[in-house]
Structure formats: C-alpha cells, structure tokens
Amino acid sequence: MVGFDRPHLGxxxxxxxxxxxxxxxxxxxDLGGAPNATFxxxxxxxxxxxxxxxxxxxxTAGPDHLGSSRGRRPLTVLRHTNDWRGVxxxxxxxxxxxxxxCARHRSxxxxxxxxxxxxxxxxxxxxxxxxxxxxxxxxxGAQFAAFVLDDAPRLLQMARDEPxxxxxxxxxxxxxxxxxxxVETLEHTFVAVSILTLTxxxxxxxxxxxxxxxxxxxxxxxxxLPTRELDRARAEYCMSIVHG
Amino acid sequence: xAKMSALESHHLPRLVIRGPxxxxxxxxxxEIRRFRDDLLNPSGVTEPTALVVNxxxxxxxxxxxxxxxxxxxxxxxAGTHGPLVLVVCTQDAAVQVxxxxxxxxxxxxxxxASSPSELGDAEPAGPLTATERETLEVLxxxxxxxxxxxxxxxxxxxxxxATNRLVNVVNKGFVQRVERPGRQGQLFVDPRAARxxxxxxxxxxxxxxxxxxxxxxxxxxxxxxxxxxxxxxxxAWHEILSKxxxxxxxxxxxxxxxxxxxxxxxxxxxxxxxxxxxxxxxRDPEQP
Numbered sequence: 001m002v003g004f005d006r007p008h009l010g011x012x013x014x015x016x017x018x019x020x021x022x023x024x025x026x027x028x029x030d031l032g033g034a035p036n037a038t039f040x041x042x043x044x045x046x047x048x049x050x051x052x053x054x055x056x057x058x059x060t061a062g063p064d065h066l067g068s069s070r071g072r073r074p075l076t077v078l079r080h081t082n083d084w085r086g087v088x089x090x091x092x093x094x095x096x097x098x099x100x101x102c103a104r105h106r107s108x109x110x111x112x113x114x115x116x117x118x119x120x121x122x123x124x125x126x127x128x129x130x131x132x133x134x135x136x137x138x139x140x141g142a143q144f145a146a147f148v149l150d151d152a153p154r155l156l157q158m159a160r161d162e163p164x165x166x167x168x169x170x171x172x173x174x175x176x177x178x179x180x181x182x183v184e185t186l187e188h189t190f191v192a193v194s195i196l197t198l199t200x201x202x203x204x205x206x207x208x209x210x211x212x213x214x215x216x217x218x219x220x221x222x223x224x225l226p227t228r229e230l231d232r233a234r235a236e237y238c239m240s241i242v243h244g
Numbered sequence: 245x246a247k248m249s250a251l252e253s254h255h256l257p258r259l260v261i262r263g264p265x266x267x268x269x270x271x272x273x274x275e276i277r278r279f280r281d282d283l284l285n286p287s288g289v290t291e292p293t294a295l296v297v298n299x300x301x302x303x304x305x306x307x308x309x310x311x312x313x314x315x316x317x318x319x320x321x322a323g324t325h326g327p328l329v330l331v332v333c334t335q336d337a338a339v340q341v342x343x344x345x346x347x348x349x350x351x352x353x354x355x356x357a358s359s360p361s362e363l364g365d366a367e368p369a370g371p372l373t374a375t376e377r378e379t380l381e382v383l384x385x386x387x388x389x390x391x392x393x394x395x396x397x398x399x400x401x402x403x404x405x406a407t408n409r410l411v412n413v414v415n416k417g418f419v420q421r422v423e424r425p426g427r428q429g430q431l432f433v434d435p436r437a438a439r440x441x442x443x444x445x446x447x448x449x450x451x452x453x454x455x456x457x458x459x460x461x462x463x464x465x466x467x468x469x470x471x472x473x474x475x476x477x478x479x480a481w482h483e484i485l486s487k488x489x490x491x492x493x494x495x496x497x498x499x500x501x502x503x504x505x506x507x508x509x510x511x512x513x514x515x516x517x518x519x520x521x522x523x524x525x526x527r528d529p530e531q532p
Contacts, residue, residue: 205514
C-alpha cells in the first residue's frame with residue numbers, strides 16, 4: 001500500500017494504490033499541455049484535472065457511463081462546474097484511471113463535449129496508446145529509482161535492528177523482504193522480491209542500493225528465505241550476501 | 245523437438261519473411277519454383293517458425309500461385325521442413341479467394357494477412373470448425389501463447405477439454421506445440437505471435453545500448469511477466485541473470501558508481517531502461 005496521495009511525474013498516485021494519468025492525446029489536444037507536463041502542473045492549471053484528482057482518487061469510476069456500461073472498457077463521465085466534462089476509463093490490469101478526453105459542455109450545440117467524446121470513441125482515438133503505456137512504465141521506473149536509494153537502506157536497517165525476522169517494505173509497486181541473519185561477526189542478508197513487474201535494471205538498483213560497495217558476483221542465489229519458503233506463485237526471487 | 249526452457253520458449257515462434265524478388269505481375273513458373281526451393285535451408289527449421297510469404301505489390305498468375313504455395317503448405321502440414329506454419333500476405337482480393345480455395349480443397353493450414361505488419365490479425369484459412377476458430381481466437385487474445393492451464397482458465401474449461409481443444413488445432417497445423425522440462429508444462433504458440441529472432445536496436449528505446457542477446461532475452465522476460473506470471477517466471481529470471489552474468493556484473497559496477505556520484509538522472513534512466521519493452525509486452529491484442 002502506498003499510504004498517502006502524491007503526484008509523481010505524469011501520475012497522481014492515490015492512497016489506495018491506483019494511479020491517475022492523462023492520455024497524451026487529451027493532454028496535448030484537449031488541455032494544450034506540453035508532452036512532458038507533470039500531473040501536478042496540469043492540476044494547477046485546469047479545473048477538470050483537479051476534478052479528476054478529487055473524484056477518482058477514492059473511486060476508480062463515476063456513476064454515469066458514456067454509452068453502454070457493459071462494454072469491455074466502460075467510460076464514465078467526469079464533471080467540473082456546468083461547463084466542463086471529461087471521460088475516464090479504469091484500466092484494471094495496470095491499476096490506472098485514465099483521463100481519456102475532456103471538453104467544454106454546451107448542451108445542444110455541435111461543439112458540445114459529448115458528441116466529441118463519441119466521435120473519439122467511434123474512431124478509436126479515445127483510448128491510451130502504446131506511447132501512453134511506455135510513458136507509464138517509464139514513470140514507474142523513474143519512481144522506483146527515486147525511492148529505492150532511500151527505502152532500501154532503511155529496510156536494511158530495520159532488518160539489522162531485528163535480526164532473523166523478516167522485514168517488508170513496498171518499494172515501487174512490489175513488497176521487498178529482507179532478513180538479516182547474524183553468523184558470529186558476519187551478517188548474512190537475504191533479499192526476496194516478487195519480479196512480476198520489476199525489470200532487471202530495477203532489480204540491480206535494489207541490490208546496489210542495499211550494498212553499494214559490494215560486487216554483483218558476491219550475491220548468491222537462494223532457494224528460500226531463512227524464515228520461510230518463497231512465494232512461487234508471485235514469482236518471488238531471492239539472493240543473499242555475506243557482509244563482515 | 246528438444247525441450248527448451250521457459251525463457252527460450254518465449255522467444256518463439258520465429259518469424260521469417262520472404263518475398264519474390266520482383267514486384268508487379270508474376271507469371272514465370274520456373275522462376276517462382278527456384279524462389280520457392282531457396283526459401284528454406286535444406287535442413288528446414290528446428291524451432292516453431294512462421295514463414296511469411298509476402299506477395300504485397302505482386303500479382304501472381306493462378307499457375308504461379310499454386311506452384312509457390314501448394315508444395316510449401318503441404319510440406320508445412322507434413323512437417324517436412326520442421327515446425328513451420330505458412331502465412332501469405334496479400335492485399336489482392338482475388339489472390340485471397342484463391343488461397344482460401346486452395347486451403348479448403350487440400351486441407352492446408354494457411355494464414356492470410358494484408359501485410360507482414362498485420363501478422364497479428366492474420367485470418368486462418370482452411371477447414372476449421374467454429375470451435376477450432378474460437379480456440380485460435382482465444383489463443384490470439386492470450387497473446388499467442390498458452391499453457392493448458394492458462395487456456396483452461398481463459399475458457400472456463402476443464403483441463404482435459406482444454407487439452408483437446410488445443411491439440412485439435414495443433415493436429416490441423418495452425419498452432420505449434422513446445423515441450424518444456426519438468427513442471428513447466430507444454431506451451432501452445434500461435435504463429436501470428438511470431439517475431440524476428442533478434443531484437444532490433446531502437447534508438448528511441450532506453451535499452452538501445454544494451455547488447456542484443458541481453459535485449460532479446462529481456463524482451464522474452466517482459467512478455468513472460470504478462471503472459472505467464474507464475475513459478476516459471478522466477479526460473480526465467482534466474483536463467484537470464486546466470487546467462488548474462490558478465491553483463492550484469494559490469495552493469496552493477498556502473499550503477500554503484502552512479503550511486504556514489506549521486507547521479508540521479510543516470511539512475512532514473514536505469515529505472516526506465518526497459519519501459520518500451522514493458523509497454524510492448526502489455527499491449528492488448530484487442531486494442532483498437
């Protein structure tokens with residue numbers, strides 16, 4: 001669990017774990033934002049984005065659907081004052097609510113938001129693209145790199161403070177388990193992490209952040225933690241290092 | 245076929261794209277026969293492979309078409325050249341009609357696509373029942389790879405029924421089966437998920453400077469994270485770290501140096517290094 005709401009690069013990370021993001025098309029075309037604009041910038045500039053943050057940080061969908069609510073990808077309506085409307089889609093696989101489009105609401109006029117949303121939906125331009133998913137993965141990678149340097153040493157200290165007891169801290173999106181086993185004057189540190197979403201580079205960042213002065217060859221593969229078996233269904237992977 | 249690891253199996257099927265040397269009308273039967281005979285090594289292929297015959301911009305006469313496709317598809321069905329599936333790319337509606345007629349008449353496993361870039365949406369031609377077509381569609385939705393258990397889960401079938409469904413399309417030559425050791429389970433692969441054996445260097449990707457063999461294995465790994473996120477993933481992770489140990493040792497030193505220099509931009513770049521691969525692996529086959 002993340003624990004508290006916070007913006008990070010193109011995302012707003014909500015306390016219950018899901019993220020809010022704006023598709024690149026919506027950001028550039030509907031909101032006039034630069035491609036690298038952060039979520040916090042956009043929320044400061046546009047009421048509809050702050051409404052997105054307010055309405056979707058505790059619920060991933062709104063009550064009113066655009067079109068059928070039974071579609072494979074249900075779009076729900078977002079409101080800001082009488083004048084602005086948006087549509088959002090919750091991508092459960094990635095745990096992200098996307099702001100897919102927004103526009104001024106002028107009931108009955110040809111440039112009203114709703115005909116615009118339906119046109120985008122009809123031509124398939126309303127959904128996040130491969131570039132949006134690449135930006136999401138890049139932001140998550142950058143977020144992992146930003147947090148691991150502080151969080152990994154903190155986790156190691158927690159494990160040193162309570163030897164032979166598993167300590168767990170979520171870094172990025174995956175919980176990392178560390179057990180320090182004291183053997184005479186040496187500490188034998190076991191690190192287990194689910195590699196369901198990590199990349200090899202992020203995994204190496206974790207090892208480096210724990211022991212920056214030790215070489216990769218000094219890490220050994222382990223079949224289990226000293227305290228328990230690995231959770232194979234969650235693809236947990238464990239390595240250890242002896243430190244004197 | 246030799247058994248292969250989970251990571252190796254996620255490199256499959258291989259993609260081979262070939263096209264006659266000239267565009268425009270193709271009516272020289274002797275010439276097309278030479279082209280056909282040169283298409284594959286005499287020893288054939290040893291790993292599941294999709295052979296894409298690209299007829300885009302070419303207009304073969306019926307005689308040329310039969311001479312080119314019929315022996316290839318018959319050999320593919322018989323396994324003469326190894327585990328091979330034939331995909332024909334053409335935008336010519338008449339050629340498509342002829343291909344479907346050939347496939348139906350001779351019970352041949354052929355896929356038809358408009359172009360090699362639309363391989364994922366290739367249409368199976370040949371005598372398939374409605375259930376078999378549905379099996380292929382489910383497999384395509386699963387990203388072109390499934391074990392019996394993932395297929396059973398996707399279709400809410402019992403494992404025995406799922407096995408029967410998959411084996412039927414394997415027997416008709418539309419799907420390929422990969423043996424894997426131990427409890428990893430057989431993998432069923434859809435030739436429409438084929439890709440080149442090598443991972444092409446992409447200057448817009450964060451992993452541009454990573455050696456190709458590592459890049460290619462990371463590509464397979466990120467796909468496993470999406471398609472097979474169970475115990476086999478940890479085995480594949482171990483395999484990749486062991487296989488490229490020297491590369492990862494050097495990379496570890498580079499990252500440690502960045503930490504000591506407080507190079508936050510470099511570290512952030514490392515965190516983002518495989519973002520493009522992650523996005524590609526997570527691509528939804530149903531995405532419009």
